[in-house]
Amino acid sequence: MKKKILLYKKIPEQEFQRLAERFDVTYFPIVNDSNRHAFFTALAEAEGIIGSSAAMGADILNKAVKLKAASTISVGTDQFDLAYLAGRGIPLMHTPDVLNETTADTLFTLIMCTARRAIEMSKMVTEGRWTKSIGEQSYGTDVHGKTLGIIGMGRIGYALAKRGHFGFNMKIQYTNRRRNINAEQDLNATYLEMEVLLKTSDFICVMTPLTEHTERLIGAKEFALMKKSAIFINGSRGKVIDEKALINALATGSIRAAGLDVFEVEPLPIDSPLCTLDNAVLFPHIGSATTETRLKMVSCAVDNLIRALEGDISCHCANRHLLDAQDAYTSSAE
Numbered sequence: 001m002k003k004k005i006l007l008y009k010k011i012p013e014q015e016f017q018r019l020a021e022r023f024d025v026t027y028f029p030i031v032n033d034s035n036r037h038a039f040f041t042a043l044a045e046a047e048g049i050i051g052s053s054a055a056m057g058a059d060i061l062n063k064a065v066k067l068k069a070a071s072t073i074s075v076g077t078d079q080f081d082l083a084y085l086a087g088r089g090i091p092l093m094h095t096p097d098v099l100n101e102t103t104a105d106t107l108f109t110l111i112m113c114t115a116r117r118a119i120e121m122s123k124m125v126t127e128g129r130w131t132k133s134i135g136e137q138s139y140g141t142d143v144h145g146k147t148l149g150i151i152g153m154g155r156i157g158y159a160l161a162k163r164g165h166f167g168f169n170m171k172i173q174y175t176n177r178r179r180n181i182n183a184e185q186d187l188n189a190t191y192l193e194m195e196v197l198l199k200t201s202d203f204i205c206v207m208t209p210l211t212e213h214t215e216r217l218i219g220a221k222e223f224a225l226m227k228k229s230a231i232f233i234n235g236s237r238g239k240v241i242d243e244k245a246l247i248n249a250l251a252t253g254s255i256r257a258a259g260l261d262v263f264e265v266e267p268l269p270i271d272s273p274l275c276t277l278d279n280a281v282l283f284p285h286i287g288s289a290t291t292e293t294r295l296k297m298v299s300c301a302v303d304n305l306i307r308a309l310e311g312d313i314s315c316h317c318a319n320r321h322l323l324d325a326q327d328a329y330t331s332s333a334e
C-alpha cells in the first residue's frame, strides 16, 4: 500500500506526478478556515508532508501522529519547530543551494534600487513629475568601489559577496558564527566583529537564518552605529530586525535607505509606515521567485521527501545535528 502524504502547496504538474506515482497524496493548495478541519484530518494520517509558507509549530505537528518525514520547499526552516521534530525522530528536509544565485540577484537588485533610487525615480516619470532636467536632490550614490558588509556569510551571503567583489569591485567584510575561509581566500573578504562592520560598511546586508539567536539581531542600537550614508538590506527574515527601529532610522535620516524583501508580518500590511517612506524599497518576498529556481526548489523538495521516506537523510536534512545528538532518527523504512 502507498504511504499517505500531505501536500500543502501548489506545485508543477510533473512534480505532482512524481509524488503521486509513489504516494497516496492528499492535496491542499491553500489552508484556510474553510478547510482547516479537513487539513488536520489528513495531517493525522500523513507519513510525509511537503509544502511551504505555513507555520508548522509543535501545536500543529503534534496532530501528525504518523509523521515520519517533513520536506519544506524552502531553505529557511523557521516555520518549523526543529527540536520538536527531532525529539520525535522526524527529519526536516530543506532546499539549500539551488536558490543561492537567484536570491543573491534579488539582493543585488535591492542594493542597486536603493542606491540609485530606482523606484522613486521611476515613479517621478510615471506620475508626471519629470518636468525638467533632474537636479542634485535626485542623485543617487555609487555602488561600485564601496564597502559591502554581510551579516551571515553562508551560501547566499557568499553568492552576494561574489557579485560585489567581481562585478562591482566592492570591498567585502562580514560577520558570521564561523570564519568563512572560502570568502576570505576567493573574495578577499575581511572578518569583523559586528560592531565594527556596522560602523564601517556602506551597504549592510543581513543573510542569517531566523533562530532564537538571531531574532531582533539588528535593532535601535545597531542602526545607531551605522553611517548616516549607510544602506541597509534585509533578505533573511523580517523578525531578524526590529522593524520599528528601522522605520525610525529611515524616517529620521539616521541611515540613508533600506531595501527589504522580508517583513515581520507578511504580506506587509498596507498601513505599515514603511509604505510611506521614499527611502524604503520593498519587495514581496521574491528572493528565489523565478520560474527556473522555484522549479528546482520543488524538484529538490520532492526528491528529499522520497529519499527521507526511504530512510535516507544523508542530504539536505536541516535538523540532522539534533537527530544525531540524541540518536533519535530511526529509519522510516524500518
Ligand SMILES: NC(=O)C1=CN([C@@H]2O[C@H](COP(=O)(O)OP(=O)(O)OC[C@H]3O[C@@H](n4cnc5c(N)ncnc54)[C@H](O)[C@@H]3O)[C@@H](O)[C@H]2O)C=CC1
Residues within 6 Å of the ligand: 075, 076, 077, 096, 097, 099, 103, 151, 152, 153, 154, 155, 156, 157, 175, 176, 177, 178, 207, 208, 209, 210, 213, 214, 217, 235, 236, 237, 261, 262, 285, 286, 287, 288, 289
Ligand atoms: N528572501 C528570500 O526569498 C530568501 C530568504 N532566505 C533566508 O536566508 C537564510 C540564509 O540562507 P543560506 O545562506 O542558505 O543559509 P546558510 O546557513 O548557508 O547561511 C547563514 C549564515 O548565517 C550565519 N549565522 C547564523 N547565526 C548567526 C549570528 N547570530 N550571527 C552571525 N551569523 C550567523 C551562519 O553561520 C551561516 O553562515 C535562510 O535561512 C532564509 O531565512 C533564503 C532564501 C531566499
Ligand SMILES: O=C(O)C(=O)CO
Residues within 6 Å of the ligand: 073, 074, 075, 076, 077, 099, 287, 288, 289
Ligand atoms: O527558501 C526560503 O527560505 C525562502 O525564503 C524563499 O525562497
